[in-house]
Each structure stands twice: as C-alpha cells, then as structure tokens.
Amino acid sequence: xxxxxxxxxxxxxxxxxxxxxxxxxxxxxxxxxxxxxxxxxxxxxxxxxxxxxxxxxxxxxxxxxxxxxxxxxxxxxxxxxxxxxxxxxxxxxxxxxxxxxxxxxxxxxxxxxxxxxxxxxxxxxxxxxxxxxxxxxxxxxxxxxxxxxxxxxxxxxxxxxxxxxxxxxxxxxxxxxxxxxxxxxxxxxxxxxxxxxxxxxxxxxxxxxxxxxxxxxxxxxxxxxxxxxxxx
Amino acid sequence: xxxxxxxxxxxxxxxxxxxxxxxxxxxxxxxxxxxxxxxxxxxxxxxxxxxxxxxxxxxxxxxxxxxxxxxxxxxxxxxxxxxxxxxxxxxxxxxxxxxxxxxxxxxxxxxxxxxxxxxxxxxxxxxxxxxxxxxxxxxxxxxxxxxxxxxxxxxxxxxxxxxxxxxxxxxxxxxxxxxxxxxxxxxxxxxxxxxxxxxxxxxxxxxxxxxxxxxxxxxxxxxxxxxxxxxxxxxxxxxxxxxxxxxxxxxxxxxxxxxxxxxxxxxxxxxxxxxxxxxxxxxxxx
Numbered sequence: 001x002x003x004x005x006x007x008x009x010x011x012x013x014x015x016x017x018x019x020x021x022x023x024x025x026x027x028x029x030x031x032x033x034x035x036x037x038x039x040x041x042x043x044x045x046x047x048x049x050x051x052x053x054x055x056x057x058x059x060x061x062x063x064x065x066x067x068x069x070x071x072x073x074x075x076x077x078x079x080x081x082x083x084x085x086x087x088x089x090x091x092x093x094x095x096x097x098x099x100x101x102x103x104x105x106x107x108x109x110x111x112x113x114x115x116x117x118x119x120x121x122x123x124x125x126x127x128x129x130x131x132x133x134x135x136x137x138x139x140x141x142x143x144x145x146x147x148x149x150x151x152x153x154x155x156x157x158x159x160x161x162x163x164x165x166x167x168x169x170x171x172x173x174x175x176x177x178x179x180x181x182x183x184x185x186x187x188x189x190x191x192x193x194x195x196x197x198x199x200x201x202x203x204x205x206x207x208x209x210x211x212x213x214x215x216x217x218x219x220x221x222x223x224x225x226x227x228x229x230x231x232x
Numbered sequence: 233x234x235x236x237x238x239x240x241x242x243x244x245x246x247x248x249x250x251x252x253x254x255x256x257x258x259x260x261x262x263x264x265x266x267x268x269x270x271x272x273x274x275x276x277x278x279x280x281x282x283x284x285x286x287x288x289x290x291x292x293x294x295x296x297x298x299x300x301x302x303x304x305x306x307x308x309x310x311x312x313x314x315x316x317x318x319x320x321x322x323x324x325x326x327x328x329x330x331x332x333x334x335x336x337x338x339x340x341x342x343x344x345x346x347x348x349x350x351x352x353x354x355x356x357x358x359x360x361x362x363x364x365x366x367x368x369x370x371x372x373x374x375x376x377x378x379x380x381x382x383x384x385x386x387x388x389x390x391x392x393x394x395x396x397x398x399x400x401x402x403x404x405x406x407x408x409x410x411x412x413x414x415x416x417x418x419x420x421x422x423x424x425x426x427x428x429x430x431x432x433x434x435x436x437x438x439x440x441x442x443x444x445x446x447x448x449x450x451x452x453x454x455x456x457x458x459x460x461x462x463x464x465x466x467x468x469x470x471x472x473x474x475x476x477x478x479x480x481x482x483x484x485x486x487x488x489x490x491x492x493x494x495x496x497x498x499x500x501x502x503x504x505x506x507x508x509x510x511x512x513x514x515x516x517x518x
Contacts, residue, residue, distance in 0.1 A: 048412055074414030082412070088405040090516065091398065098395065099402050102414040149414055 001026045001184055002047070002153060007056030007066075009039075009046045016042045017053065018208035024153070029176065029185040031195045033230060034205035040188040041083055043205070044155040047186075048080045049073045060153070075102060079151030079183075083158045085142040089131030093122055096130050096141055100148025109150035118177070119144055136167035143174060147183070154178070156187040160194060172198045192219075192230055204229050237365035239484045245373035247480020248380030249442065252435035253453055254460040254472045255387060256428030262404045262467020263424050265323065266315065269330040272454035273337035274429050278303055278436020279445045280345050283352050286440075292354050299437045300430040307429025311422045334450065342447050352440035376438055383431070384473055391469065400424065404467050456483070459498050463505045465515025474513060 002024040009017040016039045024030050034040050045051040047058055049070040058065040065073055074080070088096050097112055116123035119140050125133060133141060139159055146154055156175065160168040168191070176198045179185050189195040192202075202219045204212035204226075212218075212225045219226070257271045278299045285295040310333065318325040353359065354372055362371045391397040403410045403420060411417040443449060460479055464471025479498060486494030505513060 050408065050412065069416075069418075070408070070411040071414050071416050074412060080412040082409065086406050086409045088402040088409070090405055091402055095398050095402075098398055099410070099413055145413070 001061060002186070003057075003059045004043070004047065005057045005059075007043075007046055007053040007058060009042055009051050009053045011042070011051070016208060017046065019056070020046075020205070020209055022203050022210060022213070024184055024186055026152075026184055027179070027182065028200050029179040029187070029198060030201045030203065031192075031199035032186065032188045032203045032205065033190070033192050033195070035229065036190070038205045039208050040205055041157050044080070044157050044186070044188060047073070047155060048078065050080075074149065074151075077150070077152035079146035079149055079154035081142050081146050081154060081156040081159065083161065083188075085135075085138045087130035087133065087138050087141055087145075089129065091130055092127050093130060093133070093141060094126045096145050097122075097148055100145035102149040110147045112148070115144045115147065119174075135163050136170065139163065139167075139171050140174060143178065147178065151183060153184040153186065156185060158188055158190065160189065160191055168194050192226075196220075235488060237367055238369070239488050240481070241364070241369055241373060243481035243484030244477070245376045245442065245480070246483055247477040248377040249435060249439055250453070250456055250460055250480055251380045251472060251476035252383060252438060253432060254457040254464075254476060255383065255469060256431035256435075257457055258461040258464065258467055258469065258472045259387075259431075260425055260428040261461065263400065263407065264421050266326045266330065266425075267323075268425075268428070269327065269454075270310070270333035270337060271330075271428065271432050272450040272457060273334040274303055274306065275432040275436040275439070275453065276341060276445075276447070276450040277306070277337055278433030279352075279440045279449060280341055280350075280436075281433070282437040282440050283345070283350050283445050286352060290355070292356065292358065296434070296437050300433045303433030303436075304426045304430035307426035308422055310429070311425035315425065316418065316421075338447055338450060345447075347447055349444040349446035352445055354441040372441055376442060379438060380476075383434070384469075387469060456498065459502050461512075462502055463512055465512025468512065468514040468516075471512055471514030 004020060004022045006019045006021050007017055008015065008019060020039065020043055032040050032043065042051055046053045047065060049065065049068050049072070053066055056066070060076060060078060063076060088099060091099065097115060121137055122141060122144060125137060130138070130141065143156070143159070159171050159175065163171060172194055175185055175187060187195070196216055196219070199216070201215050202212065203210050206229050211229055212222060214222065253272065253275055257268060260266055260268050281299045281302055282295040285298060286292065314329060315326060318329050358372050358375055360371045361368045362374060364374070391401060399410060399415055399420065403417065407417050439449070456479060460472055460475040463478070464475035478501070482497050482501060483494070486497040490497065
C-alpha cells in the first residue's frame with residue numbers, strides 16, 4: 001500500500017533523513033520507534049508532503065507522492081494526525097469534525113454520527129471550543145477529525161505524548177479500533193512498551209535511517225538494537 | 233454640548249470607513265500572517281478608479297460595484313504571482329514586497345492622476361441631507377456607516393454560518409493543518425487576499441466623497457487602520473468592529489474636546505491597550 005524508498009529530506013541545511021525506506025501492507029498497524037530527533041516525524045511529514053524529500057520515492061497505491069502538495073496527498077486517502085494534535089482552538093468540537101470532511105470524499109464511510117458513537121466523550125463536548133479540551137480528548141478529536149475524511153491510511157505522530165498512563169491505554173485502544181475498521185495505521189512512538197500491545201510490526205530508526213524491521217517477537221528478541229536505539 | 237450628536241455621527245461615519253479598510257487588513261493578517269502594507273494603497277487605487285468612473289459615467293452605484301471587482305483581480309494577481317513566490321522566504325520578504333508595492337502604486341497614481349487633490353461629488357439622492365437627532369445631517373455619512381454595518385454583518389454570516397467560514401477560521405488557527413486535511417490552502421489564500429483587496433477598493437470608493445482623493449490618502453488612513461487591528465487584536469473581525477468605532481469616535485471627539493491632543497489620543501489608546509492586553513482587546517494569546 002505504501003512504499004517509501006531511500007528518501008532524503010533536509011530541514012534547512014541539516015540532513016535529517018539519510019535514505020529512509022519502509023513499506024506498509026493494507027490493514028497493518030505499524031509502529032515507528034526511535035529516540036528524539038532521529039527523523040521519525042520528518043518521515044511522516046515527508047509522506048504527507050509537508051516536507052519535500054530531495055531524493056527517493058514514496059508510492060501510495062502505485063501513485064508517486066513526492067512533489068504533491070499536502071492537500072493533494074490527503075485527497076488520495078492519506079490522513080495526518082500531527083504531533084501536538086493541532087486542534088483548531090477557536091472552533092467547536094463539532095466544527096473541528098466538520099473540517100475533517102473533504103470535498104468529494106466518498107459517502108458511506110465515517111460520518112459525524114458514527115464518530116460520536118465511537119467517541120461518546122466528544123459528543124458531550126460538541127459545543128465546546130477545541131482549545132478547552134483535555135489532552136486525551138484533544139487526541140481523540142484529532143484522530144476523529146482525520147477519520148472524517150475517510151482515509152485509507154493514517155499517519156499518527158506521537159499520539160500518547162504527554163498523556164496520563166490510563167489515557168495512553170485508551171488512545172492506543174482507539175487506534176486499534178480504527179485499524180479494525182479497515183484503516184491502515186502508521187504511528188510514530190517513543191513509548192515502545194505501550195505500543196507493543198497494539199502494533200503488528202515495528203520499525204526502529206537510528207540517525208536518519210532504519211535500523212530494524214520486524215514483528216513483536218523479533219523486537220523482543222533484538223535486545224541489542226533496543227539497547228542501542230531505544231532505551232536511554 | 234449641543235454639538236454632541238454631530239460629532240457622534242462624524243465618529244460613526246469615520247469609524248465605519250475605518251472598519252471597511254481594516255477588516256480586509258486584519259483578515260489577511262490573521263489568515264496568511266502577512267501585514268499588507270499595500271492594503272491602503274489599494275484603497276487609494278479604489279478611490280482613483282472611482283473618480284475616473286464617476287467622471288466618465290456619473291454613476292456612483294456602478295462605481296461601487298466595478299471598483300471592488302477591479303481590486304479583486306489586482307489582489308488575486310498580486311497574491312498569485314508575487315506574494316506566493318516570496319512566501320517560502322518568510323515574513324520579512326512578504327513585508328518588504330507589500331511595502332514596495334505601496335510605493336509603486338502611489339507613484340503610478342501620481343503619474344496617471346497627478347499629485348494634487350481631486351474633488352469627488354456623489355451627487356443625486358446620496359448627496360442630500362437628512363433630519364436626525366434634531367439636526368440636519370449629510371445623508372452620505374449615514375450611508376457610510378450603514379454600508380460598513382452591512383459588510384460587517386455579511387462577513388460575520390460567512391465566517392460563522394457557512395462551511396467556507398469554518399475553513400477560514402480554521403486557517404487562522406493553523407493553515408498547514410487545513411492543508412493536510414485536504415483543502416487547497418493556496419487557493420484559499422488567493423481568495424482571501426483578493427477579497428481583502430476588493431474590500432479596500434470598496435472602502436476607497438466610499439472614502440472619495442468623504443475625504444479628498446489625493447496621493448497621500450493611503451498613508452493617512454494606514455496608520456489609523458494599523459491602530460485598529462492592534463487595538464482590536466490581530467486577525468479578529470469582532471475586534472476590528474469595536475476598535476474602528478472607538479477610534480472613529482476618539483478622532484471625532486478628540487478634535488472637539490482636546491484639540492491640541494487629538495493627534496496623540498490614538499497612540500495613547502494603543503499604548504494603554506498594549507500595556508494592559510498585548511494581544512489586543514479581542515486577540516487570542518499566541
């Protein structure tokens with residue numbers, strides 16, 4: 001479904017991604033792990049078109065994504081759930097969800113009613129301003145907002161960052177439910193102990209490139225990689 | 233204080249004009265983060281276009297429709313072919329570009345229409361007077377306030393009652409995220425900039441018969457318009473409404489009550505607001 005091949009991305013003069021490759025199959029929940037600053041978020045941004053890779057290729061269902069603008073990538077069916085959630089603060093919860101509906105998106109997928117059913121907390125808060133929600137509620141809203149556009153693949157950047165352990169569990173269960181509904185999920189995490197319960201497969205990034213690719217068993221077996229690239 | 237109603241109405245009329253100028257300015261700033269120095273120059277262009285149309289046809293209403301359209305096209309061209317190209321280099325470049333455009337427009341105006349004031353008469357029904365608060369008052373000034381109110385209500389309805397409005401308000405919060413949700417943000421920006429230009433053109437047509445049409449009229453209103461958006465809060469339409477009225481009345485009564493201080497009053501107000509609430513009366517904390 002998604003094939004990233006040897007991409008290089010820069011932020012100004014710093015060479016953040018130095019040949020990143022990865023592949024996702026339809027229906028998978030894949031977790032991208034690694035320490036701060038190794039380029040996990042930049043990988044997601046490169047797929048989304050928010051950062052333009054200078055080399056390599058990113059193919060999504062046989063279409064080349066590099067060179068496309070973010071809105072064009074979104075219209076192909078890629079949803080982006082950013083770090084820091086980036087809720088529209090001065091819009092209500094309901095308006096935030098309306099923002100997720102894309103022009104020309106297929107009917108019959110996620111609707112506001114279905115989102116409220118899946119996330120009853122959001123229904124209670126529907127007339128509240130986005131900026132007034134708690135961290136956990138904002139995380140739900142940002143995922144729900146992206147689902148409104150009926151994506152085939154969602155890119156989720158550090159969904160559990162800054163949340164209390166109980167809420168972390170809730171958010172991860174929500175992502176597992178999203179995957180069960182047929183959406184492929186690529187999620188970036190620092191917290192591998194939490195993500196191990198929900199992800200099918202893992203990538204680990206070192207400085208600017210991948211150092212590991214395997215399932216849960218392989219990850220648990222690869223002690224040295226974990227020591228070198230994950231544990232502090 | 234028998235002059236009170238007259239000065240109050242003067243304040244409303246000038247406040248209305250200020251709102252028409254600053255609404256577009258604050259909208260463009262809120263959305264695109266561009267402080268458009270050429271905004272007042274485009275307003276002046278509107279006034280000069282209107283002068284020419286009035287000379288040729290004598291139709292004020294026609295001018296009021298055509299000039300905003302002309303400025304809409306000019307705004308769209310400026311955004312698409314100039315502003316968008318320098319966008320990647322950041323705010324300073326955008327600021328310098330609009331600053332340069334303001335100079336170019338001013339010089340073109342001097343070259344085409346001459347470096348002297350031109351008289352614009354609205355004539356007809358609008359040129360008449362009306363009895364209000366027991367005084368005889370020029371109808372045209374009432375018309376200015378009414379059209380500002382109408383434009384304000386229209387903008388509020390679009391912003392708060394339509395899907396387009398939701399997209400625009402979301403873009404004020406985070407335009408990159410709006411892009412990532414599948415909206416053609418560059419197109420939205422072009423539309424917003426062109427709409428801001430059209431509003432400035434509308435304000436220019438309105439201003440012609442009230443103030444004199446001369447090459448310095450842009451700078452004259454630019455400062456007051458900047459004060460309005462600073463006091464009201466950058467990017468806030470409601471703030472622009474309130475601040476325009478305050479500054480309109482302040483300018484008007486300042487002349488009546490403290491003639492020697494009247495020029496400083498606006499800056500005094502801005503300083504007080506900045507000290508007490510740096511984000512402006514209705515601005516969100518950044």
